Amino acid sequence: MAEAHAIRRNAPPPYRGGCLCGAVRYVAAAPTLGARICHCATCRAAMAAPYLAQAQFPRRAVSWEGTTARWRSSDRLYRHFCPRCGTRLFLEPRDAPRLGIPLATLDDPAAIQPEMHVWTCEALPWALGPDALPRYPQGSPLPYRKPAGA
Template sequence: MPANPFNTPPPYEGGCACGAVRYRIEAETIGSRVCHCRICQKAMASPFLAVASFPKKAVTVTGETARWRSSERLWRHFCPKCGSSVTLEPLDGDRLGFPLATLDDPQSINPEMHIWVSAKVPWLMLSDGLPQYPEGSPEPYRTA
């Protein structure tokens, strides 16, 4: 699946709520998804996580982060001062995910699909026309 044509070109910048952690990304996204799984719901204290992934080599993060291993395959990095989730680091790939809400311009990257809609909260209506998958995406991440 190609990137959303309405995305703005890199670089992208963002950070945590208090500003102690900042990041800069020098590449196009290799995938942008809205995840409705229970782990993302609880970790984000929200009904879903909208996240874009990028090659690690294109990312610079400044400031101290703490991390939590939320599953066998994922570390979640957050700011120890304000608690904002900043980065998701899969153990099965050379990529990092960034919550779209942490971007300085959260409109610069658009989601491409919804995943784990089998766990979606029932009061949330999805009417954006994006593909919806009951579990993980059948689409692989794009290569950089």
């Protein structure tokens, strides 16, 4: 139910955004495969923030101008960032053809609504707001949606 509600509230693609200094600009030309707020310690440290609100897109639907650097934050994930200003831009799973984009880097960060909280077992007590989104102690039991035409 929350999934359908979040889709209805999202603005239509394309979604545009970029880094703080403007050296990297991106476009996500497809609907999101899902949007989640992750409270895990790795995402918190990588983002230097209390959580990571991000949306996943089919990899083929995301393009960008400018150069990113990346580092491997776990066995399955690369994190891309702007080498000039340091803005964290993309999460690239090694095991799936998709990219995560932090919602805060969108030109309109309210264009995509998160659908759930994940890894709440690691959440900072003050970082879980009073919203009605589903909460999962670890990863979501719901897979990301399939891209259209897949």
